[in-house]
Amino acid sequence: MRALAKGSVVAVIGGGAMGRGIAQVAASSGHEVRIFDTRPDAAADAVDAIGKVFATLVGKGRMDAAQAGPARERLRAVASLAELKDAALAVEAIVENLEAKRRLFAELEGIVDAGCILATNTSSISVTAIAAGLRHPERLVGMHFFNPVPLMALVEVVSGLATDREVAATVYATAQDWGKDPVHAKSSPGFIVNRVARPFYAEALRLLQENAADAPTLDAVMRDCGGFRMGPFELMDLIGHDVNFSVTQSVHAAYFGDQRFTPSVLQQEMVNAGFLGRKSGRGFYRYGEDAPQAVAQTEPHAVRPHTVGISVAREAGPSVLAPMEARLLAAGFTVTHREPLQGAEMHEAPAFHTNGAAIFLTDGRSATERAAANDHPNTVVYDLLFDHAKATRIALARADQCGEEAYQAAVGLFQAAGFAVTRLDDIPGMAVMRTVAMLANEAADVVHQGVCSAAAVDIAMRKGVNYPRGPLAWADAIGLHQVVTVLDKLALAYGEDRYRVSPLLRRKLAANPNGARFHA
Template identity: 70%
Template sequence: MTQALAKGSIVAVIGAGAMGCGIAQVAAAAGHQVRLFDTRQDAAAKAVAEIGKTYGKLVEKGRMGATEADLARERLHAVGSLGDVAGASLVVEAIVENLDVKRKLFMELEEIVGDDCILATNTSSISVTAIAAPLRHPQRLVGMHFFNPVPLMALVEVISGLATDKGVADVVFATAESWGKHPAHAKSTPGFIVNRVARPYYAEALRLLSERAADPATLDAVMRDCGGFRMGPFELMDLIGHDVNFAVTQSVFNAYFGDPRFTPSIIQQELLNAGFLGRKAGRGFFHYGENAQKAEPQVEPPQPYPSKVVLCVAPEDVGAAESIARRLQAAGVEVERQQASATALHCNGAAIYLTDGRTATERAAADWHADTVLYDLLLDPATAKRVALTRADQCGTAAWQSAVGLFQAAGFAVTRLDDVPGMAVMRTVAMLANEAADAVNQGVCSASAVDVAMQKGVNYPRGPLAWADTVGLAQIVAVLSNLAATYGEDRYRVSPLLRRKVAGNSAGARFHA
């Protein structure tokens, strides 16, 4: 088993901005002698003072012992020149995102540190291979990508360039673990893990908005309350800043030579054109400020509860419909169970299915059943407080109202989406899983690494591949295939690894045992 850097060894951090300060704070608290350097006059000294105050606040909150804080302060030092990091075992760079500047720094460091010193870059977007290329010993340079704020965010992407020695990456991985982090190994490819796999969370939301599936507040509520995401995509983009979010999307799109899966959105481009950058500008998708009114999601008005519901269950299918049926029974609604070729809830002529990537209108036509209603994917059907429904264009008002009343009887607030293929949560989860599967298929990372990265790096409620296992890989492939057929775009092409797993074991295919 690879050993982490020994406690007491010197860790140098170059750059005293938010990321560098966070890295220095964590490294000193973990027992390392830390040397913090910044080219700006007094920046490192001021940062050390602020970190010391932060330790004090942690003591006040009971998150750190007083003696522990004092020792961490003693281990933390500002240095006045780059030469002062000569004895470091690890140097972590957290400076401007510029390839030439980073290369220059590491070439200077090679003349200062020992041959056994590990060089790490905290880059979020630049190729680790490219940064290491001009070095005499490129094998000792590795990506050590922290997430902001460093003390709170658990993920560290450990990124290997083409020249990175495996032993070096393993030491950095073990060191990050010893610092209380959740590291994930990744290959140096555009976006690494998180910035690549997360693109569909924003892209599908923007596509849904462009197709007028619902307004931003409603779509955010669906993703939070139905999908279990901590923040909806629109409020999250407003928080990140549209200049930043758009730039990352554009960078990944260009780096993959225009792959349509990463196509930037005209809607977001227009926000940039208007200067509506999000919270920091007072306006993005939403308005901010003292007098700004909070946008409320759409909710269907109350409808009569049904007295009886028929649950048709396909063989070996125990999923969301069963959980909904149990909620109905707990509310006093009679539920009759029958075997059928497709799982559905039936109520007063309405046939209610989980979305499979087709529109309700298309499914109604295929089934010769006009009164077709679809519901969106739920993270936990047993406890969710909201459900998203859509109706076929052919669906009658009485059938729609019966479907709404059914879910209201089960304790759901019902939100209506326009009849877009795949709805909101299902198509987003399918696309996240598809991108994650491609990352695994292309050797960027392992299945466990991508799930750790997305949960610990961006707080997803479930790793995308674990979620795909829960939904069923065959269902994910069906959703993607139906999206591709509807749109006729390569954007929704199915990952070869997903197809392979389903073909090899259609009933029990999984990414995780």
């Protein structure tokens, strides 16, 4: 299917931030753009604002003046919907209210030609519900942009039950022509991004509520260990807790109270207090000239241990410790490999050993539980790292039974390898590992339920919310067996359906226990 022809008319209804961004991109891509808004002067203000953006881009050398002038001339404010009659595509970017959107499209349907595509920029309302009642619901599709539209690459092309496949294909091709990275999705609560992203916030809020660490420390772990551009508390403060909490409530209600999407009491308290984040001057952080600087917890210097060993199980495949072993070797350690363990000894593997401490990558259990199960009190666990070679921080948790000397040996080991060491309280699954496992699990369920493809969900999460890696690609990297093990251990620890494993994850693992993957 071809994209809309250059020069064809794109109507944008709504002159707010999203409407302006959509209009800017469409005009820059060669379309005649008509902007309508019911608020007096809003459409004209939008045209003026976009013109200033073009001028700024020219001044910074990011847009050619020969392109900016014609693009500005292609923008026009209109005073009535009737002036949109020649539109080939009409994109709605008004208030997130189902009835308001239905009324608008019902009116537009009587104005535009039969071939005009109707698109909604809704981020959460059912596309099927918006189209219901139209004479031709098949020509309505979701075209969900992300803010700021000119900078964010993702467009979710969302098909309702009635949406014609060719309509969705045309919008997809048009988004590509506009320089975007579109993905197809089926209309379902949260679509792709707003659904799959829920655990990023939910697990962080639970960790904070359970006193795993404070917000600055957890943010630092997610950034410096997990590779995320922003920590979850920084991001919630930026989004606004009223907005973030509302989206979680909406998804939770739409899935009839599924525990996986349960809103946080802690975030509800933030909203009740008016601590909405940056826009109110206070959220998890304080903002303003006199705001204190947030500092993450970092362990003081510990002595570098002289020796480090590594144990693996005889029946195991490639060790999950291999990337960390490479980091230790690069730091000048001689890593002694113990004889492969078998039988009753296998609970000791895979692990690093130094000065009596057994150091494991978290498998979803607390260090305390693992120490009891292994009958090894000096147990320390470490959190998942996105890039072992480049990570600047590592998070550790010690078993309640662990002696101070053994723990300090673990701290010294990782400090000598170039890490700032952060201690988390002994919470099951730690921070990065449990979050990534839950993101991968939700992504798997999205694919399992036919919302989108595995490739689409990874593109959506990288391009829509700037994750360092798509959740399913991440699951492939750490191993589907590891993801399922972590989820099973979390479910056992909490006794909640929240951590149930996606049937698609179990199916892939059952089909190929040693090499299950989402991507070839």
